[in-house]
Amino acid sequence: MARMSRRAALGIGTVATAGAVFGLAGPAAAAPGGAAGRKSDGDAPRRTPAQRVADVYQQEKTRAGGNWYAYVSVVGSDGARQVAVQENPDTVVEAYSVNKIAVATAVLDKIDRGLLTLDQRVDVTADIVVPNGDGIFSLDGAYPSSVTLGHVLAALLTVSDDTAVRLCGLVCPAAELNQILVDKGFPNTQVEPVANPNRFYLGTSTARETHDLLQALVGGTLLSPASTAFLLGLLRSPIAFTDGIRRTMSSDERARVATKAGWFADARHEAGVMFDPAGAAVLTYVLFADGQADADNFGSTHPAVRARAVMGPQFLAAVNGVTNPAAPVHQPRRYQPSNGG
Numbered sequence: 001m002a003r004m005s006r007r008a009a010l011g012i013g014t015v016a017t018a019g020a021v022f023g024l025a026g027p028a029a030a031a032p033g034g035a036a037g038r039k040s041d042g043d044a045p046r047r048t049p050a051q052r053v054a055d056v057y058q059q060e061k062t063r064a065g066g067n068w069y070a071y072v073s074v075v076g077s078d079g080a081r082q083v084a085v086q087e088n089p090d091t092v093v094e095a096y097s098v099n100k101i102a103v104a105t106a107v108l109d110k111i112d113r114g115l116l117t118l119d120q121r122v123d124v125t126a127d128i129v130v131p132n133g134d135g136i137f138s139l140d141g142a143y144p145s146s147v148t149l150g151h152v153l154a155a156l157l158t159v160s161d162d163t164a165v166r167l168c169g170l171v172c173p174a175a176e177l178n179q180i181l182v183d184k185g186f187p188n189t190q191v192e193p194v195a196n197p198n199r200f201y202l203g204t205s206t207a208r209e210t211h212d213l214l215q216a217l218v219g220g221t222l223l224s225p226a227s228t229a230f231l232l233g234l235l236r237s238p239i240a241f242t243d244g245i246r247r248t249m250s251s252d253e254r255a256r257v258a259t260k261a262g263w264f265a266d267a268r269h270e271a272g273v274m275f276d277p278a279g280a281a282v283l284t285y286v287l288f289a290d291g292q293a294d295a296d297n298f299g300s301t302h303p304a305v306r307a308r309a310v311m312g313p314q315f316l317a318a319v320n321g322v323t324n325p326a327a328p329v330h331q332p333r334r335y336q337p338s339n340g341g
Contacts, residue, residue, distance in 0.1 A: 050084035052318040060307035066292035071207040095205040096262030108227040118150035135161025174200035245312035266295040268304035280324035
């Protein structure tokens, strides 16, 4: 589904940190001492939510090392959006599985236009299954079979199923998918076609463009209300990615976060949205990272993943009390575990 980073081919190479926080020439200063990004009780009230987010980002990304391509915005007390972090925000990078949001967007756009339906079935054949990759289709072992397109998208965005990418390609070929994204204003968020028109590598994006796509999603301008609710419901579900931003959150806190991670080669990415208790978006983050140590470790102890696990609760704490009354409300489904029966 994905291949080695094309940074060399894109002329990117190893990018030196060129971050700016609140438009300053240099990166935000790391938080002095103590827990990551935390300020003393006396200092905290003097710092805006965006400044607190910038502090913890700077400290944790420095600790993790490597290259970061990030864009984080926060709703301020006046309801206006503030850029808390921008570091290499317009560098085109391999987005890996974060681009599964873009793939789902294109498929749902076709559903919105009446060209597809969530309940239509697609065939799962043995030759389309990606062996030994992420997801559940490779664990089945019973092919041929068929599933609904809704099931495909659920697998794509929760357990990040690799075979689900190929199944999406059956109903939305690469060229059509890319044109949908261009038409929606995302020319750098593109899958990479291969010889088979129904298959593709997950392709590229930038931190800023992925941020803007997420903003359009929660703002209700990307997809229909039904498709918006469907997509956000998957990204906020309890089985969506929990190793990074959401790792040390309670179940209620996790429900306030819609997130998608991507990992391949030495890259460890994550992007998503945090909501206030009413369901309005108050923080949008894109955290692309590569070049850290331990490139063969795809677990939660990888330096970049560990950094995001610290950032997540601190980001959420920074926006506690922040509301966005003018924004659309996206309430999560109530989590109700079952014991069978």
